Structures are given as structure tokens and as C-alpha cells.
Amino acid sequence: MGLEDDALEYHRRDPPGKLEIATTKPTNTQRDLSLAYSPGVAGPCREIDADPTDAFEYTSKGNLVAVVSDGSATLGLGDIGPLASKPVMEGKGVLFKRFADIDVFDLEVDVGSAEEMIGVVEALEPTFGGVNLEDIAAPACFRVEEHLKDSLSIPVFHDDQHGTAIISGAALLNATDILGKAIDDLEVVFSGAGASAIATARFFESLGVPASGITMVDSGGIVTADRAAAGDVNEYKAEFASDRPAGDLAEAMVGADVFVGLSVGGIVDPEMVAAMAEDPIVFPMANPDPEIDYPAAKAAGEGTTVVATGRSDYPNQVNNVLGFPFIFRGALDARARTINEEMKVAAAQALAALAREDVPDAVVKAYGGEAIQFGPEYVIPKPLDPRVLFEVAPAVARAAIESGTARQQPDLDTYVEGLEARLGKSREMMRVVLNKAKSDPKRVVLAEGNDDAMLRAAYQLADRSIADPVLVGDREWIRSSAERLGLSFTPEVVDLDDEDVERYADRLYELRKRKGVTRREARDLLANGDYLASVMVEVGDADAMLTGATNHYPSALRPPLEVIGTAPDAEYAAGVYMLTFRNQVLFLADTTVNPDPDAEVLTEITRHTATLARRFNVDPRAALLSYSDFGSVDDERTHAPREAARRLRADPEVQFPVDGEMQADTAVLREILTGTYEFSALDDPANVLLFPNLEAGNIAYKLLQTLGGAGTVGPMLAGMNRPVHVVQRGDDVEDIVNLAGVAVVDAQAAKHRQK
Incomplete structure (x- = not known):
């Protein structure tokens, strides 16, 4: 099967499409439903009626974006109409959710003019926190965006214009730095004069490229002042009319520092790149085929050539997913009225700065395992780099605040912590430890x-x-x-x-x-x-x-x-994994050290694990696990966890609830724990799980990680005399840094105990 067949199967597999609506609150009981709908829903309705800004507190408006298109310029398919464009708009929603945890309604509108589209979107403003315009043909896209930015009080962003501009702008900042070129002295040639090209040219000006240094070429040749005066180009192209003589693309590129291609594939040959200035910057970004292939452009330029395309199989992919999810995330969190030029420049600068940082192992592995370092083959971050969220969104939010368009000011010192929580509980938990x-x-x-x-x-x-x-x-x-x-x-x-x-x-x-x-x-x-x-x-x-x-x-x-040995009050060390789920954190022990612990060992490692949980600001609730529930099976294998639980409950120095022996589902499901075993010392599900042997613990954490989708931190070594942690072979840099953070917090606690 080819790629298209695979894609068709991917989209039609049940349920068809790529998006669904999920509830965010409990809906299991009659009371839940009465709160979700009638009569309880009247309360927030009255509050919003009295103060419209309360919609951000009581509804999903603040995290909901409309992806709006008429299908008139869909990808490389052209005007295929709104219905046929729906898979693209659903895909846009997937990217918003996957990369920035933003919810999306895709709206494919059947309209006959820019004015009709403007009316539709204006009428929908109460529903959304922002509007992403998508795949709308020029010049209508300019009129739609300009009008909506003036008429709406929520951010409006035409990604086809500004996404490419921002990402290529970040690449330009780093390319000029690598090559030692001054951005205010560049000669830039654009192939193409549509929405993306015009928006990118405008954005390059915002970054410091002089208007006099920009030459735009369309299908009729260089956009000149004479053509503009003769009415041969529209008002948007005329903005970049040049005083230079008429000519074609090849003539325009002679001596140019930068080539930006947003037109059609295959129209640039190596000789045209060779005619550019020394150390040229070549951005052929037509999709799916660039104006000139990456290898040909690299080989043709004189000196060092920096090349960026829209393709994922070459270095320096200019991919809009590096922009729009994170720009909207920052704009929504600041409740910005608009996405202004300052916010777009901040996004480009943040991306450029991130490309200079050491690249995480997870990103390296995702792109074939070869080293990725700042230089001509790496001037913009990779689309799968999770750090983009933590760099771009705060930069955009800060720019919104400083430029006066924000209606609330998130605490930027703690903002990243909230963003990390959106990508998984393990990141949120590790942030607690790393801050300590x-x-x-x-x-x-x-x-x-x-x-x-x-x-x-x-x-x-x-x-x-x-x-x-x-x-x-x-x-x-x-x-x-x-x-x-x-x-x-x-x-x-x-x-x-x-x-x-x-x-x-x-x-x-x-x-x-x-x-x-x-x-x-x-x-x-x-x-x-x-x-x-x-x-x-x-x-x-x-x-x-x-x-x-x-x-x-x-x-x-x-x-x-x-x-080093174990601590003075400890005879045994234990390996502990922290497993994180969407709304739950579990500490599992022992998963790496003690093969067959008896009651004494289980008692001690329960204490160690509870102490470790507190390092993460988690109040421990411990369960000694077995295949028996509170004596339902009585044999030598159930005696150890039962006796360990008894010893711990009887010890006045144990300042956390503990019980056992119990089965795993009893330990973690409230309805079983409190409904069937109301006598249990645990009144809430356990978050510290002690396994009867190493085999069970190791199997459990690997199944939960692999099939349950748990995030993992560990193994963390508890019970040592001094902080020691042993990473697993093959752990990546992030794992090592996390364990080092745990070790530092351990050392801080040890120092505190010595005082």
C-alpha cells in the first residue's frame, strides 16, 4: 500500500475522522448530570450574564479555537471547496491539541465572498477564545483577516500568511548569525507574491530587513514600480514594488543574499543559486516540491550555504507547527485581544534562541539518532521538540503583556510549570523537584x-x-x-x-x-x-x-x-519508580533491588518510599499489595505484606495511612476500597504501592508504562546513607537530569537532618 492508501485507511477507521468531544467533568451520577445541565447550569449562566468575562472561568471559551476555512486554497490542492477541506481542518485541530493542549472546532464554511465569511466568524465570536483562518485564497484572505482583527476582541491569525513568516524568520535570524551577515544589509528575493510571500516579506521587515532590499517576483516577473503604476499587480503586491528594471527570477537572484521561495517547484536551477552572493541563504519552501532541491542548493552556493525547505526529509524544515499552537497558547493564556507584530517577533526570536540549545535525546532519536547541533544544518528547532511550548508560549504571553493587548497577566515565573502540566503529570511533578x-x-x-x-x-x-x-x-x-x-x-x-x-x-x-x-x-x-x-x-x-x-x-x-552503604536507620535499599497518569501519581517499590522481601524488608522500604513521595510534595498513602484482600487468602505468600502493614500501623512514628494486604485494584479504586472495605485504614486510594516481590513490581511498572501510557521517573534509589541513584542503561539526558535533581533534593534533606 502507498502513502495515500494508508492515509485513507487511517481516516476511515472507526470512528471516522480525527477528532472527538470528551467530557472534562464527572458524569456518572444523577447529581453529576444535574450540575452539568439543568438545573445547575443556570448558575454559571447568570454569572456570565452579569459579567461576560466570567465565561473564561465557567466555560471552555478560554481554551477553544475556531479553525475556519472556505477550502479555496487547500494545501497544494487549490480550490476544492469547504467539504473536501475538512480532513485538513481536522488535522489542524489535532496539531493544536497534540502540541499545545488547545481544543478546536473545525468550521468549514460555504460562503461566496470575503464579506460573507467575515459575517459568519463575527457571529461566532461568543463561542471561541481565538480564530485560526486556514487555506483561504488571496487576496480575500487579507481582507478577511484585516477586518476580523479590527472587529473582534479575540486573537485572529491566518496561519498560511504568518506561520511561514515566523518560522522562516527564525531561520533567517540564525542563518545571518552563522554566516556573519547583517540583517539590515540583506538583499532578499521572493519567488511568489501570494499571501505567504507578502506576509513573510512584511515580517522580514519587522526583523530588520530594509524594504529597499526586498525584491518580489511573480509569474509576470519582477514586481516593479512601473507594473504597479500600470495596475498590473494588486494593492498587496504593489506594497513591494521595486524601482529596479523589469526582469525574470534569474535576473533578480544575481547578487542576492537570500532567496525565499513560496511559489512552485523546480523553477530554480543551480546556476541561479551560484549567481547569488557568497554564503547565500536559500529558502525554497514550495510544497511538496521545493523550487530547488536541498542537495542541489547546498552544492551550488559559493561558500557556506544555509538551506531550509518545507520538507521533513531534509534539514531545516520550515514547518508551521513550530508556530501556531504555541502562539495561540501564549495569546489565550494572556487573554490577548489580538496577535500583534510584537508577539510574532517574540515567537521568532524564541525559536531562534532555542535552536542554539543542546537538543534532547528524545528529539535526536525521533529524527534518526544522528547528532543535531546548531549550525548550517540546524537553524530552527525540530517540530517534535517539546521545549518549543515552554519557550515560545511564554515569549508570546510576555509580548502580549508588554505591548498592552493582554487582558490578564499570568505569572511568568510560574507559567512554565502550568505549561509542563499540559504535557503530562511527570513533567509537572519533576518541576516541583527541580525547583527545589x-x-x-x-x-x-x-x-x-x-x-x-x-x-x-x-x-x-x-x-x-x-x-x-x-x-x-x-x-x-x-x-x-x-x-x-x-x-x-x-x-x-x-x-x-x-x-x-x-x-x-x-x-x-x-x-x-x-x-x-x-x-x-x-x-x-x-x-x-x-x-x-x-x-x-x-x-x-x-x-x-x-x-x-x-x-x-x-x-x-x-x-x-x-x-556508602545504607542509612544508619536502614538495612535495605529499594528501587522506586514514580508513574504519572493524567490525574494520578503512583510510587512503586521495590522494582529493582530486593528479589523476595520478607515482612521486615517490606516494612522498611515502605518507609523509604513514603519519604521519597514527600520529596515530590505528595502525601503518601501506602498499600501492601498481594493477590489477597485482607486475609481472603491465608498462605505463606500473603503473610509478609499483611505483617508489614500491621507493623507500620502499630508504629506511632509512621505518620501516613497504610494498609494491606490487598489486591491492586482494591488499592487504587475508590469504589472498591471505601465501598467494600470501609474498615480500611485508607480512606482514599493509595499512591504508594509495595509489591510482594521484585518480579511483580518490575512487571507491573513496565506494563503500566507500555500499555497504560504512564510517564515514568526512576528508578530512584531509597534508603542509602548518602544520595545515590542508578540510571538504567539507555536512559536519555532528560532522565539523567531528572534523577540528578532528585539526588540534589535528597542531599538538601540530609543536610537539614544534620542541623
Whole structure:
């Protein structure tokens, strides 16, 4: 089957289309329904009648965007009418929801003129928080947007005009910087003079390109002042009429610094690119086929050539999904009256700045696994980079506030936390921990400093002020690797040849000489970075350590257990995963360390896990799990969780509710827990789950992660004498940074206990 057949099957599979409406409040009981509709709904109606701004508090208006089209310029299909354009508009809704958690109604309107469309959209203003105009042919699109921006009090945005302008504008900012060109001295040639080209030319002016440096070429050749005077071009093209002589595209491109293609494929040949200025910037963005292919453009330019197209199979894809979801997110959250030029410029600048940052592993993997670094092949972020939301939306909201179009001012210091919550509970929970870490960063030693992921994690920890990282490894190798990876910092490194290593060898010998380790063997053991890092933590030269990126979990855990050991009040360490769902957080233990815990071990690791939950500002409620509910099965396998629960309930120092043994559904479902077992010590579902053995815990967290769609953080090691965490082999940089943040918070708590 080809792509088109696959797409047809994708769209017709039950339920047809790509969108549905889902409820956001409970509708399970008669009372729920009476609150959702009659008679309860009268209350918010009266409040909104008295104060229309209350619609943002009591309805979905503030997070609802209309995607409106007449189908007159649908993708590369032309005027196919409103009904045939519906799959595109539904797709636009998918992108709004997927990337910025914005709800959409797609509205395909059968109108005969720009004035009719204006009337339809104006009549619908009470429903929506914003309007995204889509696939409307020029010049009607200009009239529709201009009128609606004046007449409506909500943001109106024609993505076909401004989306391409903003994304290519971000690429232009970085391309000029890489090539050392001054933006106010550029000669820019546009192939095409439709809505996108005109909006992009206007936006380039907003970024600093002089109007005198812009030449526009349509199917009749260069748009000249003579053509404008003769009425050969419409008023919008006439805005960019040039005083230069008449000519074709090839003549226009001679000596130009920048080519912007928003026309048709295949109309530019290598000779035309070769005739441009040295170090040209070439943006052939016609879809699906660019004006000139990426490889041909790269090869043809003199010097270094920066090329960006609309295609996903080449570097530097100018994809509108980098813009509209996040621009609307910021505009909606500031309740902006409009999306103005300041907000669009802020979006482009935020995108340009993000492209200069280290790229997350998840993004690298999504694009084939090859390194992605700022440079000619990477001047704009990738569309699947989740950080775009956290950079662009706040920049847009700030610009809305500063330019005076905002009707509310979100706290920009905490705004990102709310945005992260929209992308998943795990991000929200980790933000709590990382903010704690930033309040008092600690020294965290990364045992595998020669590993690129550990090195990149160290850079992020330092750059984001989460921790003061120390890398164990070959100093020369690590620092050259930092340069190779484009990491602008000088990492602190402990090398095996450093003088301090002898002191660490002495300490390791003292700790292990009664375990059969000689002084020479102690020195040799330090060649293993896990031992060296462990001793650094044990003697207080570091506050915490991370390892495991290149070793099996048991091998990585052994050195810190031998050197650092468990806490004074602990005999056992435990591995804990935090699993996050849309509205629920669970801590699962033990998932990595203890194979077959007895009642004593279960009792202790329950305490450890509850303490860890509090690090995330979660009040623990613990359940000891089994295949038995409160004695329904009585055999040796149910005794341990039952006895552990009894011990914990009887201990006055345990300041959290705990019960068991119980089945997993009993522990997490309120209707079973409080409906059937009203005697339980838990009056709310458990959020700390203790498994009867390692096998059950490991299976459970992997099933919940894979089939249940849970976000995961961990494994976190609880019960150690000093903060130690062992990442899993293959964990990405974000995982390492998150665990380092947990380690810092652990170290903060340890310091507090010592006072």
C-alpha cells in the first residue's frame, strides 16, 4: 500500500475522522448530570450574564479555537471547496491539541465572498477564545483577516500568511548569525507574491530587513514600480514594488543574499543559486516540491550555504507547527485581544534562541539518532521538540503583556510549570523537584564522565543551576568531547591521575581492608568510576552521585553499596519508580533491588518510599499489595505484606495511612476500597504501592508504562546513607537530569537532618 492508501485507511477507521468531544467533568451520577445541565447550569449562566468575562472561568471559551476555512486554497490542492477541506481542518485541530493542549472546532464554511465569511466568524465570536483562518485564497484572505482583527476582541491569525513568516524568520535570524551577515544589509528575493510571500516579506521587515532590499517576483516577473503604476499587480503586491528594471527570477537572484521561495517547484536551477552572493541563504519552501532541491542548493552556493525547505526529509524544515499552537497558547493564556507584530517577533526570536540549545535525546532519536547541533544544518528547532511550548508560549504571553493587548497577566515565573502540566503529570511533578534543587544546588558526581549522555546532562545541570556537576573520567577526553558536542562550558573533572585519587585510595582501603581488599587493589578499583565517585561522596567531596548509564544495574549498584552503604536507620535499599497518569501519581517499590522481601524488608522500604513521595510534595498513602484482600487468602505468600502493614500501623512514628494486604485494584479504586472495605485504614486510594516481590513490581511498572501510557521517573534509589541513584542503561539526558535533581533534593534533606 502507498502513502495515500494508508492515509485513507487511517481516516476511515472507526470512528471516522480525527477528532472527538470528551467530557472534562464527572458524569456518572444523577447529581453529576444535574450540575452539568439543568438545573445547575443556570448558575454559571447568570454569572456570565452579569459579567461576560466570567465565561473564561465557567466555560471552555478560554481554551477553544475556531479553525475556519472556505477550502479555496487547500494545501497544494487549490480550490476544492469547504467539504473536501475538512480532513485538513481536522488535522489542524489535532496539531493544536497534540502540541499545545488547545481544543478546536473545525468550521468549514460555504460562503461566496470575503464579506460573507467575515459575517459568519463575527457571529461566532461568543463561542471561541481565538480564530485560526486556514487555506483561504488571496487576496480575500487579507481582507478577511484585516477586518476580523479590527472587529473582534479575540486573537485572529491566518496561519498560511504568518506561520511561514515566523518560522522562516527564525531561520533567517540564525542563518545571518552563522554566516556573519547583517540583517539590515540583506538583499532578499521572493519567488511568489501570494499571501505567504507578502506576509513573510512584511515580517522580514519587522526583523530588520530594509524594504529597499526586498525584491518580489511573480509569474509576470519582477514586481516593479512601473507594473504597479500600470495596475498590473494588486494593492498587496504593489506594497513591494521595486524601482529596479523589469526582469525574470534569474535576473533578480544575481547578487542576492537570500532567496525565499513560496511559489512552485523546480523553477530554480543551480546556476541561479551560484549567481547569488557568497554564503547565500536559500529558502525554497514550495510544497511538496521545493523550487530547488536541498542537495542541489547546498552544492551550488559559493561558500557556506544555509538551506531550509518545507520538507521533513531534509534539514531545516520550515514547518508551521513550530508556530501556531504555541502562539495561540501564549495569546489565550494572556487573554490577548489580538496577535500583534510584537508577539510574532517574540515567537521568532524564541525559536531562534532555542535552536542554539543542546537538543534532547528524545528529539535526536525521533529524527534518526544522528547528532543535531546548531549550525548550517540546524537553524530552527525540530517540530517534535517539546521545549518549543515552554519557550515560545511564554515569549508570546510576555509580548502580549508588554505591548498592552493582554487582558490578564499570568505569572511568568510560574507559567512554565502550568505549561509542563499540559504535557503530562511527570513533567509537572519533576518541576516541583527541580525547583527545589535550584533553591540550593549541591555537588553531584557523575561516575561515567566519558559517556556523552552524562556529559550533556552535566552541561544541563550547570546551565539550569540544578546542581554543580563533577565528572569522573579522562579530563582531556571529556573537555574535547564538550567542544565536539558544542557545549559551552568547562566541566569540572576528577581524573584517575589526580593527586587526590591517592587519598581516595587510602579511604577505600580503610573501608574494605577487612573485606579482602589490599591497598594496591583499592587503587586499582578506583579505575572503576563507580568506586571513585562512591568514595568522593563518602568522604564529603560530593553530596550525591549518579551512575548506571553504561553498566548493568546490579554492577553499577554494587560499589555504592559497598562504600556508602545504607542509612544508619536502614538495612535495605529499594528501587522506586514514580508513574504519572493524567490525574494520578503512583510510587512503586521495590522494582529493582530486593528479589523476595520478607515482612521486615517490606516494612522498611515502605518507609523509604513514603519519604521519597514527600520529596515530590505528595502525601503518601501506602498499600501492601498481594493477590489477597485482607486475609481472603491465608498462605505463606500473603503473610509478609499483611505483617508489614500491621507493623507500620502499630508504629506511632509512621505518620501516613497504610494498609494491606490487598489486591491492586482494591488499592487504587475508590469504589472498591471505601465501598467494600470501609474498615480500611485508607480512606482514599493509595499512591504508594509495595509489591510482594521484585518480579511483580518490575512487571507491573513496565506494563503500566507500555500499555497504560504512564510517564515514568526512576528508578530512584531509597534508603542509602548518602544520595545515590542508578540510571538504567539507555536512559536519555532528560532522565539523567531528572534523577540528578532528585539526588540534589535528597542531599538538601540530609543536610537539614544534620542541623
